[in-house]
Amino acid sequence: MIYDCAIIGGGPAGLNAALVLGRARRSVALLDSNRPRNAVTHASHGFITRDGVTPAEFRRIATEEVQRYPSVDYRQTEIVAVNRSEAGFELLDSDNLRIQARRLILATGVKEIFPEIEGFHSFYGKSLFNCPYCDGWELRDQPLVVISETPAVYHMIKALYNWSKDLVICTNGKQTLSEEQKTHLKSKGITVEERPIAALVGQNGQLEYVRLADGTEIPRTGGFATPTLVQSVAFSDELGCERLEIGGIKTDEWGRTSVPGLYSAGDASYVMPSQLIYAAADGSRAAVGVNMDLTEEQFA
Template sequence: MIYDCAIVGGGPAGLNAALVLGRARRTVALFDDNRPRNAVTHASHGYLTRDGIEPAEFRRIAYEEVLKYPSVQHWPVEATAIRKTNQGFEISTMTGELVQARKLILAAGLKEIFPDIEGLRDFYGKSLFNCPFCDGWEMRDKPLVVVSQDPGVYHLTKMLYNWSRDLIVCTNGHSILDNEQKGKLESKGIAVIESPLAAFYGQDGILEQVRFADGTHIERSGGFIMSKLVSKAAFAEELGYDKTNLGGIVADANCRSTVTGLYAAGDAAYVGPSQLIIAAASGSRAAAAVLGDLVEEEFS
């Protein structure tokens, strides 16, 4: 069997793409190994009618809706290799299957790489977050730490000032802000600490202290940390698509990549910000483009 479309990734982008294609009576192979990036998060926000929903419950509802359409088949395995063929694409799975598809949507998203700071994982998703649009409301008016080794921390801090005026920026031993930026932050009462970080301390996932390598510490109730984002599904060498400066897949407004028949949706085509509702909309656009291209081919 050759599917009309294979979708690699079962987040909001991949699931919404499968929904649109299923409703269009197209055969879909949806590959999802159930390792979402937001698994550590207790609640997802900013998605109309689902604000505050647990990520696992969001996935349960989404799969219930998507798999109502008989032409959509869920493959609960990791896609380990993909190659371009004369008929489209061949996907190899971790369990040894080979699946053929005319079109391919990469929607596997991104994975996060964090600085090696003791205790970070204990607080991430509970009182340390990375997206102010997703969790800024819950952290409003609290004393927060903003941790980053990237110059983008300046923009992030200005955004977070919308939710809390009690901010301290920690650059973990890196001098990434110039004097003008430091001056503007300090004019708003935002201190910048460049000392290397040693550990996060608190209880039950709630941050209490940020400790530095020199033995000093600051009291904080939560914060935001910038991670490095890299593509979760790295098939660039196999498929030859162009990548963005942020590591995503170059795609046009209709999610078409630089490789014919290959589309990128959600965080796979990351340009920021990373939100459920934006990813789902991207999946819908990708599916519409796939359907349009299939129809044109069938009529040509």
């Protein structure tokens, strides 16, 4: 069998793409390794009718919905290779099964790389997060730390200032802010701490303080960190996709990449806030692009 479209990735982008294509009566192979990036998150916010849903519950509901459409074939498997073929694309999974599809959507997401700080992962997803729009409300008016080794911290802190005025920036020994930026932040009562971080300390996922390398302790009850984002799989590079300067896959308004027949949706393009609602909408956009292109091909 040759599917109309294969989708690699069963997060919100891939699931919504499968839903739209299933409703368009397209045959779809939805292929998911079941290793979601947001598995550590206690709740997801900002998605109307699903505010506060756990990632596991969101995936359960969405998976049930897409499987109502008989043309959607949902498989929990890991894709290990992708190649161009006469039909379009050939995918190989970890069980050596080959899957053929005319079109392919990469909804593979990204991996987050955080600074190597003792205790960091004990708090990430519980009292330490990466998106103020997702978790700022829960940490409103608390004494917060923002951990970042990149210049992006300046934009992060300006956004976060809406949720809390009690902020400390820790650059972990890096000189990422200009003197002008530091002066401006100081005028807002925001402390910039450039000494290295030794550890994050607390209990049961609740941050209590940041310990610097010289022993200084900064009491904080939560915070945010800015990760470096990288593609979770190498398929886009192997297929020759053009990339954005920030590293995401470059697409047009319908999710088309620079490779004919190949589309990208969700965090893999990372030109948007990392939220369920953005990723799901992007999956819908790419699915409409696939359906339009298949329709034009059939009519031609």
